[in-house]
Amino acid sequence: MQRTVQFVIKVSKHCNLRCRYCYEYPNLSNTETMSLEQLERIYAHIASWYTGLGRPVTVEFVWHGGEPLLIDPDFYWQTFAAQKTIFGENRRLSEMPFKQI
Numbered sequence: 102m103q104r105t106v107q108f109v110i111k112v113s114k115h116c117n118l119r120c121r122y123c124y125e126y127p128n129l130s131n132t133e134t135m136s137l138e139q140l141e142r143i144y145a146h147i148a149s150w151y152t153g154l155g156r157p158v159t160v161e162f163v164w165h166g167g168e169p170l171l172i173d174p175d176f177y178w179q180t181f182a183a184q185k186t187i188f189g190e191n192r193r194l195s196e197m198p199f200k201q202i
């Protein structure tokens with residue numbers, strides 16, 4: 102059976118809501134994001150680790166925050182292009198299917 106590994110990327114704490122229970126409340130107006138370079142390093146480590154295991158694994162990325170959709174879509178197009186480079190054109194590395202959530 103193929104395993105699935107999910108990575109939750111908290112790409113920014115910025116959020117346009119103010120839920121009273123939010124544990125990020127003091128940081129919700131911080132518009133800083135992870136850099137594209139940081140994300141590329143994450144992808145490269147993931148690709149290296151799971152390729153080395155030699156067993157098929159499904160890798161999923163969950164974009165989280167804050168509100169990740171407040172970030173310019175171009176940021177995501179750029180990081181998706183980096184994923185394509187690192188995980189392959191069809192977004193597979195060996196038997197590693199690739200998904201965005």
Ligand code: SF4
Nearest residue numbers: 116118119120123167
């Ligand atoms: S990050 Fe989530 S919990 Fe916090 S204010 Fe935004 S929507 Fe609410």
